[in-house]
Amino acid sequence: MSDLSPQTTATTAEDVKAATPAVSDATPASPVAANWRGYLRVGSIVRETPIVKTFRLLPSSGERFLPFTFVPGQFLNVAFSIGGARMNRSYSISSSPTHREYVELTVRREPRGAVSRHIVDLLKVGDLIEAGGPVGRFTFTGTEADSIVLIAGGVGITPMLSITRYLTERSWAGDIFFIYVCRTPADFMFANVIADLERVNPKLHVAVTMTRPAGTNWKGPRGHLTKELLTQTVSDLASRRIHLCGPPAMMASVKAILTELGVAPEHVKTELFGLVKPAPVAAGTSLTPTAPATGPLVTFSKNNKSARIRVDLQAGDSPPKQTILELSEELGIGIEFSCRVGTCGVCKVKMISGEVEMAVQDALDPDDKTNGIILACQAKPKGEVTVEA
Numbered sequence: 001m002s003d004l005s006p007q008t009t010a011t012t013a014e015d016v017k018a019a020t021p022a023v024s025d026a027t028p029a030s031p032v033a034a035n036w037r038g039y040l041r042v043g044s045i046v047r048e049t050p051i052v053k054t055f056r057l058l059p060s061s062g063e064r065f066l067p068f069t070f071v072p073g074q075f076l077n078v079a080f081s082i083g084g085a086r087m088n089r090s091y092s093i094s095s096s097p098t099h100r101e102y103v104e105l106t107v108r109r110e111p112r113g114a115v116s117r118h119i120v121d122l123l124k125v126g127d128l129i130e131a132g133g134p135v136g137r138f139t140f141t142g143t144e145a146d147s148i149v150l151i152a153g154g155v156g157i158t159p160m161l162s163i164t165r166y167l168t169e170r171s172w173a174g175d176i177f178f179i180y181v182c183r184t185p186a187d188f189m190f191a192n193v194i195a196d197l198e199r200v201n202p203k204l205h206v207a208v209t210m211t212r213p214a215g216t217n218w219k220g221p222r223g224h225l226t227k228e229l230l231t232q233t234v235s236d237l238a239s240r241r242i243h244l245c246g247p248p249a250m251m252a253s254v255k256a257i258l259t260e261l262g263v264a265p266e267h268v269k270t271e272l273f274g275l276v277k278p279a280p281v282a283a284g285t286s287l288t289p290t291a292p293a294t295g296p297l298v299t300f301s302k303n304n305k306s307a308r309i310r311v312d313l314q315a316g317d318s319p320p321k322q323t324i325l326e327l328s329e330e331l332g333i334g335i336e337f338s339c340r341v342g343t344c345g346v347c348k349v350k351m352i353s354g355e356v357e358m359a360v361q362d363a364l365d366p367d368d369k370t371n372g373i374i375l376a377c378q379a380k381p382k383g384e385v386t387v388e389a
């Protein structure tokens with residue numbers, strides 16, 4: 001890896017070596033959704049790149065350890081009140097679970113993003129953050145396979161860093177292939193941390209490519225991730241477990257390359273950060289507001305409101321339907337959401353009657369399913385439905 005020195009979280013090779021678990025029960029729990037909800041205090045803030053900061057979060061009232069454990073690759077759901085509106089977002093944990101005293105979130109400032117700008121521009125040491133979780137199944141602890149290929153683009157590096165830190169701290173014997181795509185050397189977050197990990201972990205193989213390095217002194221690979229770079233970096237790729245997280249276009253192109261290289265889809269785990277523009281009112285629907293509301297009737301029992309789902313009649317044999325979340329936004333029901341892609345679980349509601357289809361149900365655990373909990377952001381009613389909202 002080329003030697004770069006952007007400001008990064010202050011992890012040194014000594015830190016990594018010394019990072020044996022702080023407490024004996026630091027082994028991560030199984031990757032299931034957790035129900036902890038409370039407050040964490042901002043302990044320190046590090047600027048990683050001009051638009052990315054890492055926030056180290058501590059227990060809120062002076063306890064030594066966090067009130068939860070997590071598995072590398074999981075995320076927290078955080079909530080803020082901004083301009084009078086309550087907003088939820090998900091952020092992957094970039095630190096390792098062996099450190100029970102803190103958790104780190106690394107946030108990229110989106111130019112027009114409501115919450116990321118609030119976090120990056122305004123949060124300061126000492127502030128309290130409402131958070132919940134940890135959540136997510138995009139996890140790896142070293143027991144699931146004997147090697148791992150981590151492919152990240154941009155801020156999609158965060159879950160991969162937690163996994164790599166954890167495996168290194170545990171002296172995991174397997175090969176870790178860490179492939180990172182970013183625009184320029186200035187955007188290369190955690191460059192020093194990764195270099196430190198490489199120094200102490202001979203099983204860590206890093207390749208970084210930059211898509212817009214013109215005018216910089218970047219000497220490594222240039223351009224988007226290619227078949228050639230992948231196969232040069234990872235021998236016998238098709239036999240290995242692969243984790244992929246990055247901007248949607250990068251993920252689509254890498255998935256196509258992996259298919260071309262004969263990688264079976266079940267070997268590839270992905271996490272979509274769900275950068276979907278939120279729309280708290282009617283514009284939240286993927287359908288035009290003029291689409292007729294001819295679909296199934298949905299009743300929101302707590303609000304005592306009912307309305308029909310909109311169905312786009314122009315859209316062919318299987319016309320897209322609104323989700324229950326989109327309908328609830330039109331009616332001002334106030335179901336909370338974060339990712340809108342079925343992974344965070346913030347939009348869980350209880351279905352009292354009826355049946356829905358959900359394209360993604362990652363955030364539901366077996367108990368949720370037994371108890372009739374659905375994800376409003378995914379739920380498309382098959383017939384008349386009543387939800388407790």
Ligand SMILES: Cc1cc2nc3c(=O)[nH]c(=O)nc-3n(C[C@H](O)[C@H](O)[C@H](O)COP(=O)(O)OP(=O)(O)OC[C@H]3O[C@@H](n4cnc5c(N)ncnc54)[C@H](O)[C@@H]3O)c2cc1C
Nearest residue numbers: 090091092107108110112113114115116158273274277339
């Ligand atoms: C499981 C998971 C893990 C995640 N982990 C991380 C992480 O580790 N780090 C991280 O930084 N993010 C992460 N995200 C993404 C994060 O949750 C937020 O989606 C992200 O911070 C953007 O939120 P926001 O409120 O700033 O943007 P939003 O207000 O939600 O806007 C979303 C997008 O729309 C654009 N937009 C907003 N308004 C307009 C407009 N009027 N016109 C045009 N475009 C507009 C914004 O620029 C942004 O790109 C994760 C998401 C998920 C689901």
Ligand code: FES
Nearest residue numbers: 338340342345377
């Ligand atoms: S909003 Fe994240 S699962 Fe529905």
